[in-house]
Amino acid sequence: MGTSHSQETDLCTDLDSGSDVRPPKPAPFSDIDLNQWRSYSEIITDSLWLLGARDSSSVHSAEYWGNFVPQIPHQAIRRFTKQGETVIDGFLGLGTTLIECKRLGRHGVGVELVREVAERAKDFVCQADNPYKVITEVLTADSREPSTAEQLKQLLPDGKAELLILHPPYHDIIKFSELTQDLSNMSSEEEFLREFGRVVDNLRPLLRKNRYLVLVIGDYYSAGKWCPLGFHTMEEVLKRDFRLKSICIKDIQSNRGKRNQENLWRYRALRHGFYIFKHEYIMFFQKGDR
């Protein structure tokens, strides 16, 4: 339905005439060769991400409360960058994104506010193999500040990056520090959204036109209500000339937080009439022309 005959013929030709003699046909913004599309079974193309166990290879550590599984930056980097391009992570934590950058041959710069966390990220990233000899940098800084954007710009080849990853605190669900600049210390969701918007404003100019921003975020409960932080942060990004390309749902069954409290949560859910969080969002946006 809605596909013309000629489009279908094109698609069939595209899909089935696979042969090694044809020159590579790169997918947009990546090294994926569309002439070999069947050989990329590990690349996710569905919106439901059931990732299973956390990838604990390389020097990845699960010790940081609130880090994401390496499969998230891995998938995003492979889909939306080419080897030798550059990734920015605006909320670096322990450096998961930069470890994946080294593994996949992309340059990377990460910003982390909390000095001790940034220092540990440097140690981890330093220990990771660097088979492609890429450059990775950790900045201890506030992602909202123009001076941070200026520092990043100096580090980027021609002042631009090809992928921007944002995994901010989920409002105050996990407190990352006592620092007032820490987005997990905002006094209300409104303030959190305003300050998150400042980060997007600040880092957006560093992203090349038409390239992708990936937002990893979850919702939370407060005062007996489901607070859709994912959709509210999505709106903040969309206000700033980005096109929404996908909302993926990632299963968080295996996250550690509530593992020992399953029964308590189940009781509360039945008692208070809600469903227990088992997912978070990975949202993909493409920067507009501005």
Ligand SMILES: C[S@@+](CC[C@H](N)C(=O)[O-])C[C@H]1O[C@@H](n2cnc3c(N)ncnc32)[C@H](O)[C@@H]1O
């Ligand atoms: C959800 S964690 C990111 C975890 C990361 N993806 C990882 O795998 O380790 C959010 C991080 O943002 C940092 N952060 C909070 N406010 C910040 C700000 N204004 N600028 C930069 N980093 C900030 C926190 O210290 C925390 O480490």
